[in-house]
Amino acid sequence: MTANGWAQIALFAVALLALTKPLGWYLVRVYDGTTRWLAPVERVIYRVAGIDPDERQHWTRYAASLLVFSAASMLLTYVMLRWQHWMPLNPQGFPALPPRQAFETAASFTTNTNWQSYAGESTMSYWSQMTQLAFHNFVSAAVGMAAAVAFVRAIAGNPRAAVQASAARPTIGNFWVDTVRGTLYVLLPLSLVLALVFVQQGALQNFAGYLDLTTLEGARQVLPMGPVASQESIKLLGTNGGGFFNANSAHPFENPTPWSNYWQMLAIFAIPSAMTWMLGRMVRRQAHGWALWAAMFALFMAGVTTTWWAEARGNPIHAARGIDVVATASNPGGNMEGKEVRFGVAASALFATVTTDASCGAVNAMHDSFTPIGGLAPMVNMQLGELIFGGVGSGLYGMLIMVVLTVFLAGLMVGRTPEYLGKKIRAREVQMAMLYILAFPATILILTALSVVVAPGLAGLSNQGPHGLSEVLYAFSSAAGNNGSAFAGLTGSTTYYNTLLGLAMLVGRFALIVPMLALAGHLAAQAPAPEGPGTFPVTTPLFVVLLVAVILIVGALTFFPALALGPIVEHLAMSAGQLF
Numbered sequence: 001m002t003a004n005g006w007a008q009i010a011l012f013a014v015a016l017l018a019l020t021k022p023l024g025w026y027l028v029r030v031y032d033g034t035t036r037w038l039a040p041v042e043r044v045i046y047r048v049a050g051i052d053p054d055e056r057q058h059w060t061r062y063a064a065s066l067l068v069f070s071a072a073s074m075l076l077t078y079v080m081l082r083w084q085h086w087m088p089l090n091p092q093g094f095p096a097l098p099p100r101q102a103f104e105t106a107a108s109f110t111t112n113t114n115w116q117s118y119a120g121e122s123t124m125s126y127w128s129q130m131t132q133l134a135f136h137n138f139v140s141a142a143v144g145m146a147a148a149v150a151f152v153r154a155i156a157g158n159p160r161a162a163v164q165a166s167a168a169r170p171t172i173g174n175f176w177v178d179t180v181r182g183t184l185y186v187l188l189p190l191s192l193v194l195a196l197v198f199v200q201q202g203a204l205q206n207f208a209g210y211l212d213l214t215t216l217e218g219a220r221q222v223l224p225m226g227p228v229a230s231q232e233s234i235k236l237l238g239t240n241g242g243g244f245f246n247a248n249s250a251h252p253f254e255n256p257t258p259w260s261n262y263w264q265m266l267a268i269f270a271i272p273s274a275m276t277w278m279l280g281r282m283v284r285r286q287a288h289g290w291a292l293w294a295a296m297f298a299l300f301m302a303g304v305t306t307t308w309w310a311e312a313r314g315n316p317i318h319a320a321r322g323i324d325v326v327a328t329a330s331n332p333g334g335n336m337e338g339k340e341v342r343f344g345v346a347a348s349a350l351f352a353t354v355t356t357d358a359s360c361g362a363v364n365a366m367h368d369s370f371t372p373i374g375g376l377a378p379m380v381n382m383q384l385g386e387l388i389f390g391g392v393g394s395g396l397y398g399m400l401i402m403v404v405l406t407v408f409l410a411g412l413m414v415g416r417t418p419e420y421l422g423k424k425i426r427a428r429e430v431q432m433a434m435l436y437i438l439a440f441p442a443t444i445l446i447l448t449a450l451s452v453v454v455a456p457g458l459a460g461l462s463n464q465g466p467h468g469l470s471e472v473l474y475a476f477s478s479a480a481g482n483n484g485s486a487f488a489g490l491t492g493s494t495t496y497y498n499t500l501l502g503l504a505m506l507v508g509r510f511a512l513i514v515p516m517l518a519l520a521g522h523l524a525a526q527a528p529a530p531e532g533p534g535t536f537p538v539t540t541p542l543f544v545v546l547l548v549a550v551i552l553i554v555g556a557l558t559f560f561p562a563l564a565l566g567p568i569v570e571h572l573a574m575s576a577g578q579l580f
Contacts, residue, residue: 001312005346009304012262012350013297016269020293023270024277030185031149031178031278038184045180056171059521062150063514065175066143070510073139074110077132078102090125091209097123100495104502109136111509112144112391114235114242114361114484115501117492121224121245126207133242134231138187139179141238144393145186146178147513148275151397154520155421156283157528170524172517186271187238194233197263202256203229228253236267239391241361241484249351249364250340261343261364265354272358272389275396283421287539292399295547299388300357303377308349310374311335316575338369349374356381359391361484368471368487372571375487376563379474382481384555385440391482397516403538404433404519406550410536419535422528432519439511441558443480443504448473448562456496462489466573470566475501480508 029035036042046053057065080087081102085095097105101117108115109132118124124133150172199205204225211223228244232254235242249255249264273293280289312334326333334345343351348365355362356378367375381388387398408425411418418425451457451472461468471490478485479501486492492501537543 001308002346005308005312005344008262008346009308009350012265013301015266016273019266019270020273020277023274024281024289027186027271027274027278028281030181032282033181035185042180042184045184046177049176051174051176051180053174053177055174057174058169059150059154059172059517059524062172062175063517066147066513066517067510069139069175069179070110070143073136074106077109077136078106080132081105081128084125084128087125087127089127089130089207091207092125094123094125100498101493104498104505105133107502107505108484109133109240109242110140111482111505112136112140112238112240112359112394113479113482113505113509114240115479115486115492115505116242116246116484117498117501119246120243121226126226129231129244130227134234137231137234137238137240137242138183138191141187141234141240141392142179142182144391145182145271145275146173146175146393147517148393148396149173149178149182149278150175151400151516151520152279152282154524155400155423157524170521172520172524187234190237190270191230191233194237194263194267195229198229198232198260201260201263202252203232203260204253205229224253232264233267236264236360236362237271237392239268239272239358239360239395241355241359241363243362249362250366252342255364258342258347261347261351264362264364265351268354268358268360268362269389271392272395275393279396279400285421285539288421291539291544291547292396292403295544295551296357296387296389296395296399298544298548299384299551300353303357303381303388304350304353307353307370307374307377308346310371310377311345311349313371315371335369335371335374338366340364352378353381355485356483357386357388357390359386359394359482359484361478363485366488367474367485368489372467372470372567372574375470375474376567376571378485379470379477379567380555380559380563382474382477382483383441383444383559384551385437386481386483387551394482394513398512401433401436401516401519402551402554403547404429405437405554406543406547407536407538408433409550410546414536419529419531420538422531423523423526424529429519429522432515432522435515436512436519437554439515440480440508443507443511444473444476445558445562447476447480447500447504451476451496451500454496456494460491460494460497462491466566466570469562470570473562473566476504479504482508 081097154172205227206225208225210225213221213223215221226244231244243254245251245254255261255264276289276293280286314334332344339348343364351364367378385398387395389395390398404420404425407420408418408430471487474487475490
């Protein structure tokens with residue numbers, strides 16, 4: 001662990017902190033309708049789509065709109081991928097995707113997962129990349145942001161909604177308006193600026209056909225082209241993660257320089273971090289927003305230092321056989337397997353932590369080549385619920401679910417009805433929170449257990465023993481967590497894994513978002529109660545410590561047995577000089 005590595009982490013942290021308030025302030029103005037600099041375009045969209053921007057929706061109608069929109073857009077993408085060979089902008093003449101892969105890909109991009117069981121440069125036409133995958137990169141992110149804003153409104157109370165809604169039908173906003181505004185005012189302009197930054201750094205952006213070249217050794221090499229920078233920007237800002245190329249952000253055409261690598265990591269965390277400030281402003285408790293930010297940042301630092309320590313330490317088996325793993329001015333040291341030399345160990349560990357804290361899935365190194373503990377930390381990041389900043393929207397509402405659980409436990413400790421910002425946490429609120437919390441690990445553990453005992457699941461493994469279990473566990477953690485990264489040692493392009501991973505993505509998105517919206521509806525129906533001396537404060541360091549402890553205890557109780565059979569036992573074997 002070097003001073004240079006610490007400097008990179010410090011620079012990232014300072015920039016993230018500096019960006020949180022101004023971007024959070026802008027998000028507040030977007031979702032309360034104050035920012036209207038694209039009002040003419042917004043009105044046209046409403047008119048063409050038949051949207052009534054003044055309608056306010058009950059949580060059931062909000063959830064139904066979200067599900068219908070997601071289902072319709074997923075079906076459209078499935079059809080377009082099956083018809084890819086008939087569509088324009090296909091200079092390479094790529095064929096249609098097989099049904100199993102079209103289903104998984106459509107589910108993947110609809111759920112903001114972007115798991116890819118294919119090599120983009122040899123499978124997807126420019127038409128598919130730009131009109132289907134990039135479309136979902138925008139709208140799936142906007143849907144997650146809309147759901148989070150609806151939850152915050154339910155907690156804060158929306159005066160405008162209260163005027164128009166009866167007491168029996170409390171509202172949480174308008175799904176269509178929230179989605180349009182998130183796309184139009186946030187994701188599109190920020191993506192445009194970031195795409196230009198990537199082009200300046202050397203990322204590709206063209207519609208040229210692939211180049212057929214002859215190398216200096218006389219070998220033939222095909223050099224892929226395409227509109228890369230434009231998809232790269234929203235892939236990161238929307239915490240999507242699906243790369244234009246198979247190597248993702250390890251590919252020099254997607255991520256050419258250390259500076260582009262820095263901007264990519266910052267883009268992943270930018271909106272999730274800003275949404276904590278947005279929360280504080282909307283509930284009129286700015287200190288509470290910062291308390292959530294502090295909890296997220298503490299968990300982030302724990303993850304990045306663990307991953308970096310494990311990778312900087314290197315493999316003791318290599319060291320015992322005479323390989324120099326000590327970092328010097330002429331030697332990067334540590335475990336460089338699967339990493340780009342232009343980034344090194346520290347930047348690779350930082351990127352791996354950022355992308356698995358958020359539900360992004362972009363990678364600049366191959367996680368399958370990390371040491372056991374280096375691979376365990378990104379896996380745990382996802383298994384905690386990807387709420388350490390998390391995905392755009394999903395990170396905030398996932399953290400708020402844990403806040404509800406935390407204040408519930410705190411209320412039990414003092415023997416009174418728990419309250420959160422004036423809203424009582426009663427039986428039905430806890431039921432919805434627990435449904436959210438339990439659906440996620442159940443999906444991962446059941447499908448992992450099934451896959452390691454049936455022949456189709458075992459057929460996809462490239463490794464045996466604990467590392468093979470880690471590959472399967474990581475895959476379903478990534479799918480259910482809507483992350484999309486992979487250990488890269490699992491053959492996922494089979495009927496078995498295309499089907500089960502696609503189903504895991506759908507469950508991990510919609511079986512969680514519906515109970516969250518139901519919880520929002522229950523909270524919105526309550527009149528705020530004045531806080532008393534027994535109310536647990538949610539702005540103090542004690543609250544931050546308790547929140548972090550609850551997150552870690554829930555994660556440990558759920559996943560420790562599976563982790564003990566995978567990366568933990570592999571680490572113990574590696575430390576003893578044993579290979580599986």
